[in-house]
Amino acid sequence: MEDRSQWGTRLxxxxxxxxxxxxxxxxxxxxxxxxxxGGGAFFIPYLFALITAGIPMLIMEYTIGHKYRSSAxxxxxxxxxxxxxxxxxxxxxxxxxxxxxxxxxxxxxMYAYFSIGQTWGNDPEGFFAVDFLQVSEAGVFGSMVPTVLxxxxxxxxxxxxxxxxxxxKGIELANKIFIPLLILSFLLIVIRAxxxxxxxxxxxxxxAPDWSTIRDGSVWVAAYGQIxxxxxxxxxxxxxxxxxxxxxxxxxxxxxxxxxxxxxxxxLAGIGVFxxxxxxxxxxxxxxxxxxxSGVGLAFMVFPAxxxxxxxxxxxxxxxxxxxxxxxxxxMVSISETYIAGIQEKxxxxxxxxxxxxxxxxxxxxxxxxNQGGLNLLDTVDYFINNYGVALxxxxxxxxxxWFARELKALQSHANGVSDIMIGTWWRFSIAxxxxxxxxxxxxxxxxxxxx
Ligand code: PFF
Ligand code: NA
Numbered sequence: 001m002e003d004r005s006q007w008g009t010r011l012x013x014x015x016x017x018x019x020x021x022x023x024x025x026x027x028x029x030x031x032x033x034x035x036x037x038g039g040g041a042f043f044i045p046y047l048f049a050l051i052t053a054g055i056p057m058l059i060m061e062y063t064i065g066h067k068y069r070s071s072a073x074x075x076x077x078x079x080x081x082x083x084x085x086x087x088x089x090x091x092x093x094x095x096x097x098x099x100x101x102x103x104x105x106x107x108x109x110m111y112a113y114f115s116i117g118q119t120w121g122n123d124p125e126g127f128f129a130v131d132f133l134q135v136s137e138a139g140v141f142g143s144m145v146p147t148v149l150x151x152x153x154x155x156x157x158x159x160x161x162x163x164x165x166x167x168x169k170g171i172e173l174a175n176k177i178f179i180p181l182l183i184l185s186f187l188l189i190v191i192r193a194x195x196x197x198x199x200x201x202x203x204x205x206x207x208a209p210d211w212s213t214i215r216d217g218s219v220w221v222a223a224y225g226q227i228x229x230x231x232x233x234x235x236x237x238x239x240x241x242x243x244x245x246x247x248x249x250x251x252x253x254x255x256x257x258x259x260x261x262x263x264x265x266x267x268l269a270g271i272g273v274f275x276x277x278x279x280x281x282x283x284x285x286x287x288x289x290x291x292x293x294s295g296v297g298l299a300f301m302v303f304p305a306x307x308x309x310x311x312x313x314x315x316x317x318x319x320x321x322x323x324x325x326x327x328x329x330x331x332m333v334s335i336s337e338t339y340i341a342g343i344q345e346k347x348x349x350x351x352x353x354x355x356x357x358x359x360x361x362x363x364x365x366x367x368x369x370x371n372q373g374g375l376n377l378l379d380t381v382d383y384f385i386n387n388y389g390v391a392l393x394x395x396x397x398x399x400x401x402x403w404f405a406r407e408l409k410a411l412q413s414h415a416n417g418v419s420d421i422m423i424g425t426w427w428r429f430s431i432a433x434x435x436x437x438x439x440x441x442x443x444x445x446x447x448x449x450x451x452x
Contacts, residue, residue, distance in 0.1 A: 202278020
């Protein structure tokens with residue numbers, strides 16, 4: 001029997017799973033997605049997706065990791081010899097993400113620093129797009145690479161140390177620090193944001209339901225897409241993390257806790273972001289619909305403008321970008337752990353050797369994204385990963401478990417054998433029918449829009 005690493009406490013596992021789930025997707029993806037897909041009315045497809053796909057898939061991945069005590073490739077191999085590739089595909093996706101994710105975290109580190117003196121001046125958009133990203137033309141920093149290089153290097157060193165120290169003394173300990181700190185600093189921002197003038201109009205815009213959207217298929221696709229990405233499902237992460245659970249550990253209850261904690265943070269982020277957008281819109285006299293953005297544009301163009309308008313702006317700027325850094329770092333650790341564990345098991349390396357090889361390779365590749373033009377590369381890779389990589393691999397995963405390997409009943413009884421909450425028809429129907437149907441529909445829709 002191999003001597004497998006284990007979490008020290010149940011809370012340690014939960015915090016690590018939450019650390020993976022709670023990331024940039026909660027802060028910069030959810031608010032704009034909800035707003036664009038019916039506002040308050042979006043909560044219906046969103047909660048439906050959480051109950052029929054998010055939590056069932058979390059339960060499934062937790063059970064697979066716990067039952068087979070392996071990272072994704074070896075877990076799938078133990079289910080059926082022909083399925084190992086499914087695990088490697090997920091690991092490969094996580095590896096690719098881990099080559100550009102830290103670059104965004106590095107930007108956030110720099111922006112935390114810029115916040116102190118509002119280096120972006122009166123034109124945060126121009127500053128980001130020109131001065132920050134295409135510096136050689138503007139000549140502000142001379143060349144981009146050296147500037148982003150230092151925070152990027154620092155992030156890799158931190159990730160390396162955390163992973164090198166192992167599951168309990170590294171990943172668990174880091175999340176025990178990161179997650180409370182993240183929740184605290186984010187709460188401070190939200191409290192500040194909702195008490196700013198104009199905040200209520202922002203919340204109104206966010207929660208105002210547009211019920212007509214409920215009948216729109218693309219709104220349901222957006223809800224499922226948000227849930228999959230947000231819960232880090234089909235990235236090999238949750239399987240790897242649950243493989244470190246002690247034998248007698250609850251599974252279903254832990255999945256519910258992870259799912260609801262992630263969604264609570266998403267709701268909190270929606271409130272904070274839209275309160276801040278309401279404030280901004282009242283300051284500059286433009287309608288909220290004109291200032292809403294998601295992703296990089298929200299964090300690095302709109303938020304600097306908001307921060308500049310705020311009282312005590314330096315302080316809140318550091319808190320906001322600091323939150324992005326904490327949320328990003330804990331997700332970063334989780335994606336990297338998938339290939340560390342994967343190569344460790346495949347080649348019988350020690351954990352430390354795998355950490356050196358894995359993070360070393362990813363760190364070198366991340367330099368390509370840190371270079372000029374990195375943002376375009378990042379956008380393209382991100383788009384393909386999210387729309388084809390994960391949706392497709394998730395589809396294969398549920399089809400394999402639900403139909404081909406006929407593993408559904410076995411997983412169900414394994415989960416029920418250790419858990420407080422029993423699963424039955426609802427769970428099997430979600431995995432075997434609802435989730436494959438939704439993912440299949442999503443794939444077809446993406447293909448259709450890309451062909452046109
Ligand atoms: N679940 C994270 C979020 O919502 O931001 C994003 C994420 C992290 C997705 C790591 C995938 C991943 F491998
Ligand atoms: Na999330």
